[in-house]
Amino acid sequence: MPTMSGLYLFKQCPRLVPPVIDAAKCNIQLISRSLYTVPNETLEKQRTSPLNRNPELRKQSKHRVLNSKEVSEFRDRLPEFLPNPNPEHRDRISEILERQDMVNRRRNIDIPEFYVGSILAVTIADKYAPGKDGRFVGICIHREEHGLRHKFILRNVIDKQGVEIMYEMYNPLILKIEVLKQEKRLDDSLLYLRDCPLEYSYIPQDLKGQMIHKGVQVPVNKTKVPLGPRPWSQRWDRFDLKGVEEFTDWRSEKARIRALESRQHPQVAKPWEKVDLIKHYKENINPVEAEEIYGEVDKDSKNWKND
Amino acid sequence: MIRFPLKSKPRKFKYVLTGCGSGPQERVDFLKKMVTSLIRHERIEGRADKMHETRAYAEQLINLAIQHGDRHEPTMKMADEWLLEKDLVHKLFKVLAPRYQQYATAFTSVHLLPAEYPGQGRFKAVLELKGNPYPDIIPRERETRYLLTNILLSAAGRDFYAEQNRLQELNTKSETVVKDSQEVNTSYENNVSEISIKDNVKVASSTDNFKESDQTSVSK
Numbered sequence: 001m002p003t004m005s006g007l008y009l010f011k012q013c014p015r016l017v018p019p020v021i022d023a024a025k026c027n028i029q030l031i032s033r034s035l036y037t038v039p040n041e042t043l044e045k046q047r048t049s050p051l052n053r054n055p056e057l058r059k060q061s062k063h064r065v066l067n068s069k070e071v072s073e074f075r076d077r078l079p080e081f082l083p084n085p086n087p088e089h090r091d092r093i094s095e096i097l098e099r100q101d102m103v104n105r106r107r108n109i110d111i112p113e114f115y116v117g118s119i120l121a122v123t124i125a126d127k128y129a130p131g132k133d134g135r136f137v138g139i140c141i142h143r144e145e146h147g148l149r150h151k152f153i154l155r156n157v158i159d160k161q162g163v164e165i166m167y168e169m170y171n172p173l174i175l176k177i178e179v180l181k182q183e184k185r186l187d188d189s190l191l192y193l194r195d196c197p198l199e200y201s202y203i204p205q206d207l208k209g210q211m212i213h214k215g216v217q218v219p220v221n222k223t224k225v226p227l228g229p230r231p232w233s234q235r236w237d238r239f240d241l242k243g244v245e246e247f248t249d250w251r252s253e254k255a256r257i258r259a260l261e262s263r264q265h266p267q268v269a270k271p272w273e274k275v276d277l278i279k280h281y282k283e284n285i286n287p288v289e290a291e292e293i294y295g296e297v298d299k300d301s302k303n304w305k306n307d
Numbered sequence: 308m309i310r311f312p313l314k315s316k317p318r319k320f321k322y323v324l325t326g327c328g329s330g331p332q333e334r335v336d337f338l339k340k341m342v343t344s345l346i347r348h349e350r351i352e353g354r355a356d357k358m359h360e361t362r363a364y365a366e367q368l369i370n371l372a373i374q375h376g377d378r379h380e381p382t383m384k385m386a387d388e389w390l391l392e393k394d395l396v397h398k399l400f401k402v403l404a405p406r407y408q409q410y411a412t413a414f415t416s417v418h419l420l421p422a423e424y425p426g427q428g429r430f431k432a433v434l435e436l437k438g439n440p441y442p443d444i445i446p447r448e449r450e451t452r453y454l455l456t457n458i459l460l461s462a463a464g465r466d467f468y469a470e471q472n473r474l475q476e477l478n479t480k481s482e483t484v485v486k487d488s489q490e491v492n493t494s495y496e497n498n499v500s501e502i503s504i505k506d507n508v509k510v511a512s513s514t515d516n517f518k519e520s521d522q523t524s525v526s527k
Binding site: 068087088266270271272275276277278279281282286287288289 | 308309313317331332334335363367368371385388389
């Protein structure tokens with residue numbers, strides 16, 4: 001493989017060998033990015049070094065110390081404030097700036113507490129719509145991304161057709177977010193509703209909001225949903241889903257057995273990942289860092305807008 | 308929180324358990340063995356890469372024990388998975404968790420050992436839990452400043468230099484007196500030169516004595 005060997009040489013001595021562009025272009029981009037960026041640790045040394053003429057002054061914010069239970073509650077309620085745990089995607093300065101922006105947005109608009117499975121109504125500014133705004137009601141089936149880029153997906157059925165809209169939570173075009181029904185489901189992501197019968201994701205557009213009592217534990221909706229006929233968007237039988245009934249409508253007995261066997265195959269089930277402590281550690285922001293972030297959020301939350 | 312830099316990707320272990328393959332499952336099985344022996348013996352030796360990998364897992368297990376305690380079901384399950392000898396579960400929660408509660412550093416340390424020669428150039432390492440009962444691998448520098456002999460020696464030195472300074476001051480005073488006297492009266496010149504000659508002789512004789520004594524000591 002000549003292209004790969006060129007890539008290897010390029011990794012070892014980038015200045016000597018011209019980059020091979022025809023193969024693995026994105027890989028080369030990644031490598032060059034890592035070559036020309038200064039690692040965060042060296043920058044941090046420079047910032048805090050006593051030899052630096054203009055050392056960076058850190059503001060020491062004195063927030064209330066949160067206990068582990070409070071931190072886990074915050075993780076559940078405001079997951080978007082935590083940065084991406086992947087160390088390759090981290091940048092401490094941009095994280096701080098993004099958090100400031102998020103907090104400033106929350107001072108101007110009421111973003112209520114909601115979870116995957118809650119029913120929301122979002123009003124968005126739209127200059128082409130008749131009243132210059134549009135309202136969409138749906139069930140929140142997914143939340144993703146970190147910081148300012150946090151997104152959620154609403155799903156509903158309109159004219160016997162499943163419709164999904166993805167909203168960016170801190171988009172300034174959003175005028176209002178209402179929680180019509182605050183509840184949780186058995187799973188963290190309800191993307192499987194795409195492959196379920198439409199009646200399970202239908203919500204009437206004129207649904208009236210329920211009263212939400214603060215300080216009460218959020219109820220869990222324990223309904224189990226049957227899956228529609230195959231093919232699906234993902235192999236849901238291989239996921240460990242609690243909110244889905246077991247699929248019985250296999251094409252034949254042989255197909256059912258084959259699916260069951262493939263689910264139990266070690267390369268699919270991956271039993272070692274359940275025990276891998278360091279894998280779990282790397283996939284989450286550690287409790288010390290989370291406490292620091294949520295401590296400041298907790299301190300600032302008194303200034304947030306509440307309707 | 309783990310307080311040392313972690314590798315971004317896990318190390319692959321090849322042929323860790325002979326005859327059992329070298330996949331991710333075998334890797335975890337091997338690490339379980341190493342973590343168990345580390346918590347049992349508090350100091351183990353092996354190949355450097357494996358010791359570094361074991362270190363992270365042992366430390367995270369202790370972290371969980373400190374964070375959640377022994378009444379947390381998932382933590383207890385993890386301890387049960389990772390400690391193959393079940394009496395060590397007790398040690399983890401009752402001995403190690405209290406020991407490392409107030410630590411601001413990592414709970415373990417790794418010391419590289421020299422590579423074997425002739426050999427394959429692999430480095431071995433020692434992995435240990437901090438605060439173990441064994442003697443230190445890198446000896447701590449002893450505080451010798453307040454030992455009795457050192458206190459006496461420093462006091463003697465101080466006395467010696469004080470004496471020297473006093474004598475020097477006396478000499479300078481006498482020289483000034485001599486200079487004044489030279490200007491006033493020149494009849495003392497001969498006497499002074501005699502004294503200086505005598506001094507030189509004295510010094511020479513003393514050096515001779517010293518040499519002789521040296522020789523005698525050597526001959527003895």
